[in-house]
Amino acid sequence: MHVLTNEIRRIARDLLKSKEVDLVIGFEQGTMHLRSTPCFVRDAADADRLVWDDFCQNNLAAYVAKREGSTAIVAKGCDTRALVELIKENRISREQLVIIGVPCEGMVDSARIETELDHGAIREVFKENGELVVKGINSERRFNREAFLYESCKRCRQRNPVIYDKLVGSEVKTSGDDSFQDIEAFEDLPTEERWTYFSKEMDKCIRCYACRNACPLCYCQECFVDFSSPQWIGKSVDLSDTGLFHLMRAFHLAGRCVECGACERACPIGVDIGKLNRKLCKDVQELFGYQAGTSLEEVAPLSTYRLDDPENFMFEL
C-alpha cells in the first residue's frame, strides 16, 4: 500500500467525524488492476476505501460544485491549479473547500502498460524499489514508472499543490521544465503539413465529448455543442464540425487550461487534443505572461488587458 494512503484516510476520517466537511472526494481502487477511480466518501466509516497510488489520474476538481456543505478534496498539483481557476471564476468558494494536497510524482499510463502486457490477465500490482511490478498468472513484469508516466505528467511544471489546507507527505522536486518544444516544432512545419495533421486528428473524433466532461474547467450548464437554438455547431462528425468543436473547446479554455491532460486521457480514440490547448497555453504565457492556476490574485488574461498588448498580428496596409 502506498505510504500516503493511510495519511489520506486518517485526514478524511477526522474531517468527516468532526463534521468539518460532509463529503470527501478522493480515489478508490478501481474494479480492475492499474485503475483507480474517483470516490465520494460521506461517512467516516467509509474512509478506508480511499487509496493513493500511481493510477490516480483523474482531475478531481471536475467533481467539485457549489453545494450546501463543505467538501474535502484530495488534490495533486494539477488538481489544485484547476481549483485555483474555479475559485477565481466563482465556481466554488474557498471557505467551503478543504484541500488535501498530495505532492504528485506523476501518474502511470495504465493503457500503455496493458499494451505492453498484450492485455493479458493481471493478478497483482505493487511497487518495489521505485519499479512497478505487475504479476500475471505465470508471469512477472517490471516497469520503470518514470518511463511510463503520462506525457502531461512528464512535462508537469507543478507537481506540488499550489494551495492546500493539509499536506500529505512531503513536497517533491518539481521538474518544472516545459519549454513547449513540441509546439514550437509543430509551428515550424509548413502550413499544409500542419493542416494535414490537424485534419487527420479531427477525422478520428467521434464527438463523444468525453474530453469536455473530464475537463475540470468545462463546467457550463449548457455547453455550446448542446444548444439547438441557436445551433452553434453541427452535430455530425464531418471534418468541419469536429474541427470547429475542437477549436472552440480549446478556445474556451484559453488562459484557463491547467495542462492536466485529463482531456487527452479521457479520449477513447486518442485524438491529439492537447496540442490545441498547449498552443493556447504557450501563447497566453508568451503574449500575456499568464500561467493558469498558479495564483489566486492574478486576473484571468482574457478578463483584462494592457495598453501595450502585442499588435503585430494586425492587418497592415
Added chain:
Amino acid sequence: MTESEKWEPKIVAFLCNWCSYAGADLAGTSRIQYPHNIRIIRVPCSGRINPFFILASLQAGIDGVLVSGCHPGECHYLTGNYSARRKFALLKNLLEFIGLEEERVHFTWVSASEGTRFGNVIEKMTEKVKALGPAVKLVKNPE
C-alpha cells in the same frame, strides 16, 4: 473566361458600429471605390465578436473574414477593443497553427474618419484573398 478567372472571393467584414461602420459609411459618401467582395455585418463593438462568428463564417464557405474596430483608446465602450485584441491575437495564432492560410482572417482598426483607409483595407484584403483562391479548409460540404 475560365471558371477560375471568373471566381470572386466572398469576404465577410464584421465592423463595429461606432468607428469602422461609420468609416465604411464615409467611404461610401466620399465615393471611394473599393472591391465589391465584402459583405458587412454591423456589430456593437469589436469586443462583441465571438470567435465562433469567425469560425462559422469560414465553415459556411466564406473566403475571407475581416474584423475591424475602433483604434485602441477610441472605443465607444472604452475598453471593448482592448479585450477584443487579446482574443484576436490568440485566435489568429490558433488558426495559423492548425494550418489555415494566414491571409484568410484579418483584424484591423478603422476610425470613423478613415474612409480612405477603409477603402484601402478592403482593396488589399481582397487582393490577398484572391491570391489564395477559394476556401476549402474548414468549409462544410465543399463543392
